[in-house]
Amino acid sequence: MSFRLMPSFSMLAYTRVALGMFLLWSTSILIASESGDPAQLLMGSFPTPHEIELARQGLAETKIDKPWERACPYRELTGTAEAEDEYFFRCQRWDDCVSAGGSSSIYSEAFFQNHQRQPKDQMPWESYRDGSIFFLEPSDFERITGYLRQYALKSAEENWRLFEGRDAAEASDLVEKKFWQWCSAEPLTLWEAEYQ
Incomplete structure (x- = not known):
C-alpha cells in the first residue's frame, strides 16, 4: 500500500x-x-414584479409605497432606444430624489432642533438657509443635484414642524414623502440636459 x-x-x-x-x-x-x-x-433591494409593472405603466413614482426606500424599477425595463433613454433619465431622477430626500429629512430635523433651543443658543438661521451649517459650499448647489439640494433646504425650513410631537422616523417619512412628491414630478428634461 x-x-x-x-x-x-x-x-x-x-x-x-x-x-x-x-x-x-x-x-x-x-x-x-x-x-x-x-x-x-x-x-428587498430589488424591484418586485408589481413595481416593474408600475414602472412599465409610468406610475412607479406615485404608486409605490415609500419609493425613496426602493431601487429604481425602471432599470429592469427594456425597449426601443428612445424608451431606454427615458428609463435611464427616470432612474437618474429617482436616485437623485432619493439622495436629496434623505438630506431634506436631515435638514428638517436640524431646523427643528435649532428651533427647540433657547434663542441665545440658536445658531443663526442664515447658516441653515445657505447650508453652511451642513458644510455645504456654493459648488454644492451647481447642476441638478444642487438644484435639488437647494429645494431640500427651502423645504426643510418650511417643514421643520413635522418633527414636532412625532417620532423621528415618522417625521422623517413625512418629510421625505413631501419632498418626493415635488422631486419625482420635476421634468425629465432637467436630467436630459445634465447627462447628455
Whole structure:
C-alpha cells in the first residue's frame, strides 16, 4: 500500500481555504440570526414584479409605497432606444430624489432642533438657509443635484414642524414623502440636459 503525502505548501493552502470558508459560513449564520435571512435582505433591494409593472405603466413614482426606500424599477425595463433613454433619465431622477430626500429629512430635523433651543443658543438661521451649517459650499448647489439640494433646504425650513410631537422616523417619512412628491414630478428634461 503506497500513498503520497501532499507537500506542506498545498496542505497549508487547503487549510487556509477551509478556514476561510468556515469563517464565511459562521459569519453568515451570525448575520442571519441577528437580522433575519440574508437572502431576504438582499432581495428587498430589488424591484418586485408589481413595481416593474408600475414602472412599465409610468406610475412607479406615485404608486409605490415609500419609493425613496426602493431601487429604481425602471432599470429592469427594456425597449426601443428612445424608451431606454427615458428609463435611464427616470432612474437618474429617482436616485437623485432619493439622495436629496434623505438630506431634506436631515435638514428638517436640524431646523427643528435649532428651533427647540433657547434663542441665545440658536445658531443663526442664515447658516441653515445657505447650508453652511451642513458644510455645504456654493459648488454644492451647481447642476441638478444642487438644484435639488437647494429645494431640500427651502423645504426643510418650511417643514421643520413635522418633527414636532412625532417620532423621528415618522417625521422623517413625512418629510421625505413631501419632498418626493415635488422631486419625482420635476421634468425629465432637467436630467436630459445634465447627462447628455
